[in-house]
Amino acid sequence: MSERLKKIFESSNPKTKLVSYFVGCYPDYKTCLELIKEAIDNGVSIIECGYPTSEASAEGPVIKKAHDKVLENGDTIKDIIKLVSEIRNYNNDVGIVMMGYIANLYKYPITKFVSDINKAGADACLVVDAPHELKEENILREELNKTGLSLIKLVAPTTDDNRLQDIVKLSSGFLYQVNVSGVTGVKSANQTDVESFVKRIQNLTKIPICSGFGIKSPEDAIKIAKTGCQGVIVGSAFVKYIQDNLTDKDLPLNLGKYIKSFTKELN
Amino acid sequence: MKKNSLKTGPDDLGYYGEGEKAMGGMAVGETLMPALHELNDGFEDAIKDKDFLDEFAYYCKHYIGRPSPLYFAENLTKKLGGAKILFKQEHLNHTGSHKITNSLFQILLAKRMGKSHLICESGAGQHYSATAAVAAKFNMPLVGVMGDIDVARVNQNIIKAKHYGAKLKTVPGTLKEAITDAIKTWTTNPEYAYICGSVVSSSPFPKIVAFAQSIIGREIREQSMSQEGKIPDMICGCVGGGSNFAGAIYEFLDEPSVTKIGVEAHETAALTNGTPGIMQGMKTYMLQTDDGAKSLGGMSLGAGITYFSVGPLHSYLKDQGAVKYSSATDKEMLEAYKIIAQTEGICSALEPMAAAAEIIFRQAKDKPKDYIICLSLCGRGEKDLDTIQEHIGKDFE
Numbered sequence: 001m002s003e004r005l006k007k008i009f010e011s012s013n014p015k016t017k018l019v020s021y022f023v024g025c026y027p028d029y030k031t032c033l034e035l036i037k038e039a040i041d042n043g044v045s046i047i048e049c050g051y052p053t054s055e056a057s058a059e060g061p062v063i064k065k066a067h068d069k070v071l072e073n074g075d076t077i078k079d080i081i082k083l084v085s086e087i088r089n090y091n092n093d094v095g096i097v098m099m100g101y102i103a104n105l106y107k108y109p110i111t112k113f114v115s116d117i118n119k120a121g122a123d124a125c126l127v128v129d130a131p132h133e134l135k136e137e138n139i140l141r142e143e144l145n146k147t148g149l150s151l152i153k154l155v156a157p158t159t160d161d162n163r164l165q166d167i168v169k170l171s172s173g174f175l176y177q178v179n180v181s182g183v184t185g186v187k188s189a190n191q192t193d194v195e196s197f198v199k200r201i202q203n204l205t206k207i208p209i210c211s212g213f214g215i216k217s218p219e220d221a222i223k224i225a226k227t228g229c230q231g232v233i234v235g236s237a238f239v240k241y242i243q244d245n246l247t248d249k250d251l252p253l254n255l256g257k258y259i260k261s262f263t264k265e266l267n
Numbered sequence: 268m269k270k271n272s273l274k275t276g277p278d279d280l281g282y283y284g285e286g287e288k289a290m291g292g293m294a295v296g297e298t299l300m301p302a303l304h305e306l307n308d309g310f311e312d313a314i315k316d317k318d319f320l321d322e323f324a325y326y327c328k329h330y331i332g333r334p335s336p337l338y339f340a341e342n343l344t345k346k347l348g349g350a351k352i353l354f355k356q357e358h359l360n361h362t363g364s365h366k367i368t369n370s371l372f373q374i375l376l377a378k379r380m381g382k383s384h385l386i387c388e389s390g391a392g393q394h395y396s397a398t399a400a401v402a403a404k405f406n407m408p409l410v411g412v413m414g415d416i417d418v419a420r421v422n423q424n425i426i427k428a429k430h431y432g433a434k435l436k437t438v439p440g441t442l443k444e445a446i447t448d449a450i451k452t453w454t455t456n457p458e459y460a461y462i463c464g465s466v467v468s469s470s471p472f473p474k475i476v477a478f479a480q481s482i483i484g485r486e487i488r489e490q491s492m493s494q495e496g497k498i499p500d501m502i503c504g505c506v507g508g509g510s511n512f513a514g515a516i517y518e519f520l521d522e523p524s525v526t527k528i529g530v531e532a533h534e535t536a537a538l539t540n541g542t543p544g545i546m547q548g549m550k551t552y553m554l555q556t557d558d559g560a561k562s563l564g565g566m567s568l569g570a571g572i573t574y575f576s577v578g579p580l581h582s583y584l585k586d587q588g589a590v591k592y593s594s595a596t597d598k599e600m601l602e603a604y605k606i607i608a609q610t611e612g613i614c615s616a617l618e619p620m621a622a623a624a625e626i627i628f629r630q631a632k633d634k635p636k637d638y639i640i641c642l643s644l645c646g647r648g649e650k651d652l653d654t655i656q657e658h659i660g661k662d663f664e
Contacts, residue, residue: 054561055443055546057450058296076558102294106545107559129294129548133280136294136545156298158457163301181298182455 002123002150005095005173008045009208009230016225016266017045019210020259021099021235023066024049024080027246028073035242036087038256043263045231046095046210048126049084051077053101058128060185062236062243077104077113081120088121097152097173099126102136110136114143124150124173132170141170152176157197165204174208174231177201179224182213185236189214195227202228218262225266234262273520273589276580281470281549283583290586291579293469295450295548302457307471309380314478319379326371327482330404331361333368335483337490337641342610347627350634353499355487357511357645358615362427364646365480365511367397370462372479374401377460385409387462388449390417390442390507391571391618392424393646394464399433409433409462412449414440417570421650442507442574443562446547465508466578469548473578480514487641488518495639501526501630504643505621506538506592507572509581511645512622520589527590528630529581530621532567536594537577538585544576551579568597568654569618571646599624601659604648616646617654 008017020039025032036047052067059067077100084096098117105113105127117125125144130137132153141151150173155164158181168175177197179189194211201209211224212233221232241258245251276282282289293303313319327333336356344352357365370387377385385407389395395411402409411428415437418425425435438448446468453461463472466480484502491498502519504512506529519525531538541552544559553576554563564575584590595603603623607613615623619642626642634640648655 052560053546055447057447057547058298058454059451071561076560078558103544103546103555103559105559106550107555107557128296131293131295131297131300133293133300135280135282135289135292136550154297156296158298158301160301167297178298181457183451186455 001172002148004123005150008095009174014043014045014263014267017210017231018043018263018266019046019048019212019231019233020044020238021048021050021233023063023070023239024051024083025070025073025075026066027069027242029075029079029083031251033083033086034252035255037090038252039259040091040094042256042260044094044259046097047087048097048099049080051080051098051100051104053103055103056101058183060183060236062185062240065243066239077108081116084117084122085120096122097124097126098122100128102127102130102134105140106136110140111143114140114147114149118147118149122149124152126152126176128154132166154178155201157181157193161200164201168205168207171207174210175201176233177209177211177229179211179213184213185240187214188216189220189224191223191227194224198227198229218265221262222265232266273584273587274517276583277470277474281474283579284586288586290551290582291470291473292550293548294545294550295469296454298454298457303469303471309376310471310475313376313379319375323372323375327368331367331371332359333482334486334490335359337487337494340611343607346610347631349632350630350638350640351636352626352631353491353639353641354644355483355515355641357483357643358647362397362400363649364393364397364616365483365514366394366464367401368482369464369476369479369510370394370398370401373460373462373475374398374405374407377462378405380460382460383407384456384459385462386449386452386456386459387464388412388442388445389464390445390573391616391646392417392421392650393571395433396424396427398462399428399431402433403431410436410452412436412438412445412452414438414442414444416441420654421570423650441570450548465510466513466580467508467547467549467576473549473580476510477513477517477580480510481517483511483514483643484516484518487515491639491641497639499525499639499641501528501640503528503530503622503626503630503640504645505569505572505618506531506577506581507574507618509578511643513578513580515643516590523589528625529590529592530625531577531592531594532569532572532621533594533596534565534567535573535575537575538581538592539594543582547576549579551577551582552585553577568600568658569621571618572621593625595621595624599628601655603627604655605659605662613644614648615644616648617651619643619645
C-alpha cells in the first residue's frame with residue numbers, strides 16, 4: 001500500500017482529485033516531461049504514466065496513435081521509468097501510477113520492474129489486462145505489497161457484486177472504476193449509471209474510487225465528481241489535446257491551462 | 268481421462284501445464300472477464316447436454332457434410348516413392364475449410380446461452396465466411412473484423428460472407444490486428460458472443476475451439492482403422508493459431524507412437540523462433556521485441572498462417588516434447604501446391620501447403636511403404652488463386 005496515495009486521499013484538498021493519464025515519452029521524452037510538470041503545477045493529484053504495447057486491447061484510436069508513436073520513436077518502458085524518476089525529482093507529493101499491459105512486465109521481468117519503479121519513485125501500478133485470474137497478476141501483486149506499493153485494480157459495469165467483492169479485497173491505493181464498456185476515449189459516461197455504480201462499490205468498501213472512461217470535458221468532470229467518487233480520471237481528452245496541438249510551441253503551457261479548466265471545477 | 272494425459276488440460280484458469288511454464292490463462296481487461304466466465308460455464312454445461320451434442324452432430328453431418336473423407340493420395344504416394352499418404356479432406360466441408368465446424372459449435376453454444384449478436388475475426392477469411400454462413404442459417408447478425416491486407420487477397424470469402432448477410436469491419440494489417448480489434452469490439456459490446464476462429468486468445472477459447480475441432484482426429488481414427496486397419500504413423504498439419512492441427516492430433520495426444528508435426532509459416536514461426544510472452548489474452552510462444560512491447564513477424568503467402576503467435580496448447584505440447592513443430596517458406600508452399608494440383612487434381616489453399624511441403628520435401632520419401640502419413644488439407648484454394656497465378660501462373664502454361 002502506497003503511503004503517498006493514502007495521504008493524497010486523506011487530504012480534503014482538492015475535494016475531488018484529478019487523475020490524468022499520459023502516454024510516457026509522448027510525443028517525445030523531453031516534451032512529455034514538460035507536459036507532466038505543467039499538469040502537476042495545474043493541480044493534477046495523480047499522474048498515470050502509460051507505457052505502450054503494440055497489441056493494447058483497451059485503447060481507442062487516440063491513445064493507440066500515441067502508443068504507436070512512442071514505439072516508432074524507439075522509447076521503451078525503461079525510458080518511461082527514467083521519466084518517472086524525473087517527475088518524482090520535480091515533485092514529491094504527486095501520485096504516480098505506471099499503467100499499461102502485462103506483455104512488457106512479463107518480459108522485464110516483474111520482480112525487477114517493481115524494484116525499478118520503486119527506485120524511480122512510482123507509487124503504484126495498473127495493468128489493464130491482468131485480472132486476478134492471471135498468474136502474473138498474483139506475482140505482481142505480491143511484489144508490490146512487499147515493496148509498499150499499490151496495485152490499482154479495475155472494476156467495470158459488467159463486474160457483478162460477487163466479483164466486485166473479490167476485487168475490492170485485492171485492491172489498494174484506489175479503485176479504478178470503468179464507467180462504460182468499451183475502449184478508451186469513445187463512449188461518453190452517463191452520470192446516473194456512474195452514480196449507481198459508485199453506490200454499489202461504496203456498499204462494499206471504503207477504498208477511494210476514481211472514475212474513468214468517457215470524461216471528455218470539465219462539464220463531464222463536474223457531473224462525475226457529483227456521483228460520490230473521490231477522483232475523476234481523464235485520459236484520451238488530454239492525449240487528444242496534445243495530439244491536436246503538436247506544432248504549438250507553447251504546448252506544455254497551454255495544456256496546463258486546459259488542465260486548469262478541469263481542476264478549478266473540482267476544488 | 269488418465270491423470271497423466273495430455274488431454275486433461277487446461278485447468279480452471281485456462282492453463283496448460285503447471286508452474287512457470289504453464290501456457291494460456293486469461294489476460295484480458297476486466298470488462299470481458301465476466302463474459303469469459305459466463306462462456307466457460309455455458310460451455311461446460313452444454314457439453315454435458317446430450318441434446319446439444321446431438322444437435323451439433325446433426326448439423327455436422329447434414330449442413331457441413333461431415334465426416335470429411337480420408338483419401339488415399341495414390342499418385343502423390345507413387346511420385347514420392349515412400350510413405351503412404353492420406354489426405355484428411357477438410358477442404359470438402361461446406362464453406363471450404365475446417366473452420367465451419369468450430370463456427371457451428373460456437374454459434375449453437377451462443378444460441379443456447381441466449382446470445383443474439385455475433386463478432387468474429389479472420390485472417391484468410393475462411394473463418395469469416397464460415398461463421399457468416401452459420402450465422403445466416405441461425406439468423407444471427409454478425410460483424411467480422413479483418414486486416415485490409417487480407418481483405419485484398421482473399422476477396423472471394425469477403426463476397427460470400429456479404430451474400431450471407433454479414434458486416435465487415437476492416438482494420439489496417441493482417442490477422443494479428445484483426446484479433447486485437449475483435450477484442451476491442453467485444454469489449455464495446457460484451458453482451459455479444461465472440462466466435463473466436465482458432466485455439467488462441469484468452470481461456471476458455473483455446474479449450475472450446477479444440478473441443479469443436481477434435482472431431483477431425485476422431486474421424487481420422489475411425490476412417491484409418493476401417494480403411495487401413497491401423498491408425499496413422501504420422502499426422503501433419505499447418506499451424507497459424509493452430510485449430511485444424513489441434514483438431515487433427517487431439518485424439519492421439521496420448522499415443523506417442525503417432526508422430527505429430529505442426530508446420531508454421533517461415534516468416535511467423537512462433538514455435539521455432541519465438542519465446543514465451545503474453546499478448547492477445549494468452550501466454551504462449553510468440554515473436555516480439557525483447558522488451559515485450561511490440562509484436563513482430565513478416566508476411567507469408569498463407570494469410571491464415573501469417574500469425575506472430577500461436578495457441579497455448581501448441582506451446583505446451585512443444586515444451587512437453589509431444590509434438591514437433593517446423594516451418595515452410597512461400598517457395599516451398601507454392602511448389603507443394605503445384606505438385607498436389609498436378610498429381611491429385613486438388614486445388615488446395617496455400618496454408619495447408621506448408622504441411623504438404625514438410626511431407627513432400629522432408630518426411631515421406633525415406634519412409635517404408637506401410638508407413639501412413641495423414642496430411643490435414645484444411646482449406647480449398649479458390650481464395651488464393653490470384654496469389655498463386657501471380658507467383659507461379661507461368662509454370663502451368
